[in-house]
Amino acid sequence: MSVIGHIINGEHIQGEGRTQAVYNPATGTAEGTVQLADTATVKHAISVAEAAFPAWRNTPPLKRARVMFKFKDLLEQHADKICELITDEHGKVLNDAMGELQRGIENVEYATAAPELLKGEHSKNAGPAIDAWSEFQPLGVVAAITPFNFPAMVPLWMWPMAVVCGNCVVLKPSERAPSAVKYIVELAHEAGLPKGVLNLVNGDKEAVDTLLQDRRVQAVSFVGSTPIAEYVYTEGNKHGKRVQALGGAKNHAIVMPDADMENTISALIGAAFGSCGERCMAISVAVAVGDEAANKLVSGLQAAMASIKTGTGRDNSNDMGPLITGEHRNKVRQYVDDGVAEGATLVVDGRDLSVSEHPNGFFMGPCLFDNVRPNMRIYREEIFGPVLCVVRVDTMEQAMQLINDHEFGNGTCIFTRDGEAARYFSDHIQVGMVGINVPLPVPMAFHSFGGWKRSLFGDLSAYGPDAVRFYTRRKTITQRWPSSGVREGAQFTFPS
Numbered sequence: 020m021s022v023i024g025h026i027i028n029g030e031h032i033q034g035e036g037r038t039q040a041v042y043n044p045a046t047g048t049a050e051g052t053v054q055l056a057d058t059a060t061v062k063h064a065i066s067v068a069e070a071a072f073p074a075w076r077n078t079p080p081l082k083r084a085r086v087m088f089k090f091k092d093l094l095e096q097h098a099d100k101i102c103e104l105i106t107d108e109h110g111k112v113l114n115d116a117m118g119e120l121q122r123g124i125e126n127v128e129y130a131t132a133a134p135e136l137l138k139g140e141h142s143k144n145a146g147p148a149i150d151a152w153s154e155f156q157p158l159g160v161v162a163a164i165t166p167f168n169f170p171a172m173v174p175l176w177m178w179p180m181a182v183v184c185g186n187c188v189v190l191k192p193s194e195r196a197p198s199a200v201k202y203i204v205e206l207a208h209e210a211g212l213p214k215g216v217l218n219l220v221n222g223d224k225e226a227v228d229t230l231l232q233d234r235r236v237q238a239v240s241f242v243g244s245t246p247i248a249e250y251v252y253t254e255g256n257k258h259g260k261r262v263q264a265l266g267g268a269k270n271h272a273i274v275m276p277d278a279d280m281e282n283t284i285s286a287l288i289g290a291a292f293g294s295c296g297e298r299c300m301a302i303s304v305a306v307a308v309g310d311e312a313a314n315k316l317v318s319g320l321q322a323a324m325a326s327i328k329t330g331t332g333r334d335n336s337n338d339m340g341p342l343i344t345g346e347h348r349n350k351v352r353q354y355v356d357d358g359v360a361e362g363a364t365l366v367v368d369g370r371d372l373s374v375s376e377h378p379n380g381f382f383m384g385p386c387l388f389d390n391v392r393p394n395m396r397i398y399r400e401e402i403f404g405p406v407l408c409v410v411r412v413d414t415m416e417q418a419m420q421l422i423n424d425h426e427f428g429n430g431t432c433i434f435t436r437d438g439e440a441a442r443y444f445s446d447h448i449q450v451g452m453v454g455i456n457v458p459l460p461v462p463m464a465f466h467s468f469g470g471w472k473r474s475l476f477g478d479l480s481a482y483g484p485d486a487v488r489f490y491t492r493r494k495t496i497t498q499r500w501p502s503s504g505v506r507e508g509a510q511f512t513f514p515s
């Protein structure tokens with residue numbers, strides 16, 4: 020059984036102390052253990068990162084970017100292995116893991132633009148013979164804390180941009196899916212990243228709290244559930260850190276009466292049930308405008324769901340893998356029980372699905388509810404499983420009001436043929452990422468990713484241009500040189 024430790028100063032560290040089992044969710048068996056760093060181990064990683072910072076901050080951005088070019092090649096060369104590691108611990112099908120990795124690689128590609136991104140701003144003759152410029156200096160040691168559901172991609176949203184900006188990083192990934200990220204950190208070192216610039220500590224609350232409280236950590240990037248995101252934001256701020264904390268979601272799709280129903284249904288099936296619904300951008304609510312659209316939508320979804328194939332993620336002919344743990348599967352089942360008890364109509368019931376080759380896997384089939392109401396728990400809370408709720412309304416304004424009233428504001432989309440309605444929707448909806456006939460409007464790496472309301476605590480979104488600002492501190496320099504009389508120069512005469 021593999022023991023997954025830490026990588027500090029480029030060295031593999033097998034610590035002592037607490038460990039946690041790492042499951043293959045398709046088989047339901049523990050196939051490894053991960054070490055949970057204690058405070059001393061995390062503080063050691065911070066010290067190492069702090070020591071590496073002076074040399075790394077003075078390394079020209081071009082040289083930092085060159086490491087990223089090599090790293091990208093290595094990610095591509097070893098993509099199959101990375102995806103197998105993702106699938107064996109997360110459960111998603113290999114094709115889906117490849118999609119995740121591709122989006123991660125795009126963030127590495129963006130990071131190769133560091134020399135361009137860090138050029139700064141310059142004003143010649145801001146005053147008479149006075150020049151002024153703003154430069155973007157690295158912060159020092161930054162922490163990255165990530166969730167289980169994108170074991171490769173979310174860490175790649177963070178640390179490549181942090182390091183090309185000149186920072187040194189302590190990365191604390193999810194203890195539930197630690198192997199892919201560990202392998203990726205090994206590849207980063209193979210690409211030439213100097214020791215100490217990127218350090219990996221596995222762990223749980225103890226490790227996170229140490230990162231939040233240590234005064235040497237300047238900034239924290241977090242992605243995970245909303246209660247923990249809020250805690251990380253508050254606790255980090257309390258200790259004087261810059262924090263961006265991305266949280267949970269309840270993403271709605273509005274289905275207008277004029278929508279292309281066939282394409283809408285196909286898009287919703289992928290967006291609701293891909294990765295078993297364990298995506299922060301998954302569509303978990305479809306708001307149908309008018310009963311005619313609702314009836315067509317529900318019957319179409321029901322028919323399409325009959326052919327969703329659930330099984331091990333190692334078999335690419337499957338559409339959906341298992342959920343992350345048995346405990347989480349039971350929690351999702353409980354939500355479905357609650358929905359039934361609260362009076363929603365369970366049209367497709369996937370609660371008792373079993374996969375014959377893997378009777379102990381954490382599988383659950385896709386579920387569809389109709390007639391869901393805003394006061395129901397299945398509507399209010401993030402389920403993070405393969406459960407799609409249909410809410411019926413009479414007008415687009417009512418659909419938008421529902422979305423604007425919800426506590427989360429991560430992603431949303433509208434399916435329509437009406438450009439005017441789509442434009443009104445994108446202009447007025449209180450959500451950070453909006454799709455128009457696009458069910459999963461995940462921004463490309465050269466934009467930035469972030470929700471509104473309780474889906475993001477902090478001012479700057481993840482990756483893209485916002486990441487350059489998050490991982491740097493602006494300094495503005497104003498300069499003048501006295502005239503020697505030989506050449507034209509600045510005048511120092513008081514009081515001008």
Ligand code: NAD
Binds near residue numbers: 169228243247268474
């Ligand atoms: P989680 O909040 O349980 O864990 C996230 C990280 O926080 C992990 O590294 C974990 O070790 C740490 N953590 C857990 N409990 C903690 C505690 N009590 N104190 C301090 N640290 C703690 O989230 P998860 O289950 O791994 O991931 C799923 C959640 O992440 C969902 O809510 C999903 O919507 C969200 N998510 C959001 C985005 C986004 O971009 N907004 C992206 C992916 C996932």
